[in-house]
Amino acid sequence: MPEFKTTFVRQRKYIFLLLSIYVLGWGFTSYQSIFLGLILGTSLSLFNLWLIVRKTQRFGDAVVRGEKVRSLGTITRMASALLAVMLALEYPKELHLVSVVFGLMTSYIVIMIDYFLQSFYLRK
Template sequence: MLDLHRIFEKQKKGLFFLLALCVSGWFFTSYPTIFAGIGIGAVFGTYNFWILVRRMDKFDRSYQEGKRISLGSGLRFASAIAAVAIPIAFPEYFNVVSSVIGLMIPYVFLFIEALYSLFKTEK
């Protein structure tokens, strides 16, 4: 299994770089709503991934003790709804489609890291 803590640390670094790009795009291009949407989506997506990492740790401990625990899907769904509700409420500041794209960015990073680890272990 992949080390989710290591991946999360990489994602935080990537998030700061992405947010810097979004701020630059917001200031210097004619598409500020798109960059603001990607930024807010990426923040909520990283928050969702952090919840997943934390819940996986609890799940592992509970499994070893023989207890049952959920993985916090409800909290992640609520966060995703908030990531879309904010751009719907303020369409002059945020783009809805780009916030959904930003929401999926951490999971794309997770997929890329999984492929990288797979090919690295094969060699």
């Protein structure tokens, strides 16, 4: 599983880079609600990525030991996404709903880009 952890660390760095860009955008532009929505969505997306990595590691360990595994935490990840959308609907002036949803998808976009970059560099 060391490769699995290094992949997560690399993806986490990319997401932190995006979050820092979003914070700069929030601080220095007039599109504060859009960038705040991106910050909220991306933060919860990073949390969801961390959750799935942790649950996958536990799942792999349980399979090796021959134990049963309850779930991979789908309900928890859906609940965090629902929380973000509910916050955006409750505070529409502060949080832009579309940017919150886009922020929630950020980890999946980062995973795909990371996969293509790694497969490109491994072919060389």
